[in-house]
Amino acid sequence: MVDELDFYRKMLTIRLLETELQKLCLAGLAGDLHFNKGQEAISVGTCAALAPEDYIVTHHRTIAQTYSKGTELKPLVAEILGRKGGTNNGLAGEMHFNNPAARHLFSFQLVGTCVPVAAGVAWAVKNYLREPQIVGCFFGDGSTSNAQFHEGLNIASLKKLPLLLICENNGLAGNIRKATYLPTDSVTERASAYGIESCRIDGNDVLSVYKTVEEVSRKVREESHPYLIEMMTTRLCWHKQGQPDARSDEELQELAKLDPIPRLGRRLADRARERVEAEVNQEVQDVIRYGLSLKYPDESVIPQLQAYLETMAVKD
Numbered sequence: 294m295v296d297e298l299d300f301y302r303k304m305l306t307i308r309l310l311e312t313e314l315q316k317l318c319l320a321g322l323a324g325d326l327h328f329n330k331g332q333e334a335i336s337v338g339t340c341a342a343l344a345p346e347d348y349i350v351t352h353h354r355t356i357a358q359t360y361s362k363g364t365e366l367k368p369l370v371a372e373i374l375g376r377k378g379g380t381n382n383g384l385a386g387e388m389h390f391n392n393p394a395a396r397h398l399f400s401f402q403l404v405g406t407c408v409p410v411a412a413g414v415a416w417a418v419k420n421y422l423r424e425p426q427i428v429g430c431f432f433g434d435g436s437t438s439n440a441q442f443h444e445g446l447n448i449a450s451l452k453k454l455p456l457l458l459i460c461e462n463n464g465l466a467g468n469i470r471k472a473t474y475l476p477t478d479s480v481t482e483r484a485s486a487y488g489i490e491s492c493r494i495d496g497n498d499v500l501s502v503y504k505t506v507e508e509v510s511r512k513v514r515e516e517s518h519p520y521l522i523e524m525m526t527t528r529l530c531w532h533k534q535g536q537p538d539a540r541s542d543e544e545l546q547e548l549a550k551l552d553p554i555p556r557l558g559r560r561l562a563d564r565a566r567e568r569v570e571a572e573v574n575q576e577v578q579d580v581i582r583y584g585l586s587l588k589y590p591d592e593s594v595i596p597q598l599q600a601y602l603e604t605m606a607v608k609d
């Protein structure tokens with residue numbers, strides 16, 4: 294259901310959370326994180342349109358997706374800070390994060406790897422579990438120049454897998470610009486080469502993201518085939534915290550005009566918007582304080598890890 298205030302709350306939560314986490318990175322209290330500033334509409338709109346039982350697989354820029362898919366803030370922040378109480382006991386961190394309870398199955402540091410793995414999950418959902426769920430896979434435009442992207446699309450097309458491919462096209466791979474890695478005008482052309490239907494939308498408009506994913510995911514579910522949505526977006530932050538931006542301040546100021554959060558905020562009544570802003574601000578401050586109060590993991594997490602790995606084993 295379209296709930297503009299809820300979309301605003303979620304996008305703002307991601308923005309303020311990442312702002313606080315960045316301060317911790319710069320103070321040496323958190324690792325080398327990848328943030329989503331400017332790209333929040335993609336994960337919030339997509340995950341709101343997916344069913345809660347649908348699965349997601351993500352790339353390295355993953356905080357927004359996992360929060361949008363339903364991971365609670367406390368275990369999320371604990372994990373990002375490498376503490377006990379994190380979804381993965383503080384051992385996975387941002388880029389190897391997963392939370393099966395929210396159906397976020399994997400995230401990958403290696404660019405492109407998420408695509409064939411998501412195709413494998415979609416194969417298992419369709420042919421092994423025989424469930425009606427679909428798999429959403431989030432990846433960047435840079436990863437479409439990686440061999441694994443092509444392998445994943447090839448098999449997804451041949452096997453007619455229920456795979457929704459979400460390309461977050463920010464026109465950058467790290468600090469490198471599109472002309473260096475993307476020889477086609479669009480990523481949709483790459484999907485066409487594999488006979489995969491696709492469309493291109495404004496990924497900074499959360500309402501358009503939601504509506505498109507709602508329509509397309511129905512097709513993917515009912516007709517069982519892959520579909521690629523190229524979501525055009527703007528990263529308004531550094532690629533990662535150890536690597537300051539190669540773009541000029543002027544360019545970033547120009548791009549900030551496309552920020553999805555004030556864009557949605559202008560549609561809301563002032564009082565409701567201000568109330569949400571105050572609540573989110575408080576919630577983020579509280580959860581950061583909570584995260585910093587937690588202990589780092591020790592060897593006591595090993596039996597828990599072993600028990601977890603056993604639950605992952607395929608039983609016939």
Ligand SMILES: Cc1ncc(C[n+]2csc(CCOP(=O)(O)OP(=O)(O)O)c2C)c(N)n1
Binds near residue numbers: 465
């Ligand atoms: C296989 C592999 N090669 C190189 C890297 C280094 N690397 C990390 S992020 C990145 C850029 C990825 O660009 P894109 O997929 O567009 O995602 P974005 O960072 O723009 O969200 C690269 C090359 C990596 N992580 N994995």
Ligand SMILES: [Mg+2]
Binds near residue numbers: 464
């Ligand atoms: Mg990119």
